[in-house]
Amino acid sequence: MSFPGPLLLVLDGNSLVHRAYHAGIGDRLYDDRERPVWALRGLVGYVARAAAHLRPDAVLVGFDCPESSARKLEWEGYKAHRPEKPADLTEQLAGAPALLRAAGLCTVVVPSWEADDVLASSAAAARRAGWRSVLMTSDRDAFALIDETTQVLRVRNGGFDEAVLVDADGLHGVCGVEAGQYRDFAALRGDPSDNLQGVRGFGAATAARLLAAFGSLDAAWAALDRGDRRTVGDVVGEPAADRLAAPGVREIVERNRNLMRMRADLPLPELDDARLPLNYLTMRKALRERGINLGPSLWALVGNVPPPRDEDQTPELRPWVFRRSLSSRRDPTPGQLSLF
Missing domain, CATH: 3.40.50.1010 (5'-nuclease)
Known part of the structure; x- marks a missing residue:
């Protein structure tokens, strides 16, 4: 340092x-x-x-x-x-x-x-x-x-x-992520020790690939919102892209991000x-x-x-x-x- x-x-x-x-x-x-x-x-x-x-x-x-x-x-x-x-x-x-x-x-x-x-x-x-x-x-x-x-x-x-x-x-x-991306990384994976479910199919490697490509979860969701699921699928695979776009997933991940945010x-x-x-x-x-x-x-x-x-x-x-x-x-x- x-x-x-x-x-x-x-x-x-x-x-x-x-x-x-x-x-x-x-x-x-x-x-x-x-x-x-x-x-x-x-x-x-x-x-x-x-x-x-x-x-x-x-x-x-x-x-x-x-x-x-x-x-x-x-x-x-x-x-x-x-x-x-x-x-x-x-x-x-x-x-x-x-x-x-x-x-x-x-x-x-x-x-x-x-x-x-x-x-x-x-x-x-x-x-x-x-x-x-x-x-x-x-x-x-x-x-x-x-x-x-x-x-x-x-x-x-x-x-x-x-x-x-x-x-x-x-x-x-x-x-495989920057410190500023770590909360998104953890929110995707979930945290079993805190009883926080993640997104199925998003382990460390998949979460890191997504964030390396898009910079943030919000940017990946923005791509999905504009109909660009193929780009997301090219990065993490079609099954993972489908899970990321599934109903209720954003609410789960946003809950995780809020609970993981430190004062x-x-x-x-x-x-x-x-x-x-x-x-x-x-x-x-x-x-x-x-x-x-x-x-x-x-x-x-x-x-x-x-x-x-x-x-x-x-x-x-x-x-x-x-x-x-x-x-x-x-x-x-x-x-x-x-x-x-």
Whole structure:
């Protein structure tokens, strides 16, 4: 990223707690009051390792509002199929914002909105202030936010070592679309994890071909409206063109686009309120009260120098490697998708 401004690291707290929960469920760590802490420990580890890699000037963590959802009010089927979360996951999700605030991390929960909206609003605020931003999440929806000042650090199965840092060039390389086309791309495909049906026959390759040829869904529909179905069929095949023109399809896709649109105007703390370094003693005290001891791995958050290798208890930080496909075997299985 060549843009020269300060760097804001923004993390999707819900998605990363889910990742950490499943990654650490085999160990099932508890504090001295028998409260589960393994997902909380993993979340703080994600923050610490990302800070060590990126050396941000400020860090902000966003969470979904647990009480209400504007998207569910808009469409009652939104995420309606998801099974009830395990009690120990729910407990750690509920406690994560308070723990991070006690540790000194700038933490945002906005009534009725989701962590995705906090990411979008933070990226917009950073851009207005002349900052860069990196958005850390396991959710591909954030790809729609990529631009010349914004990258996405996507965490996949395998943890931080399997994360990929995606910019505009990388997104086109793995999805075949520009960031500005990503919401149309996702709306066509649908999102099973959010209970959003797509258009039958429009997988990633077909959706990308359509958008590469027409630029947007609206332009493809305009071609259909003027009777130019042959041009659309030449790009995606006659069966897919027929499905795109079928009654009710536009309403389904428009619903998806509306629900996938992220708010970029939520009220947020000032960027200076999220600046590093944090107070080491405050952070250590808050974490130790929950039985979390990370020691030297917190160095990038508290303004210390990197510890000597023989004192660093975290795994070696590997360079990011771009994959040719985002649908590798390490991505969530269909059963896991319901949790994200």
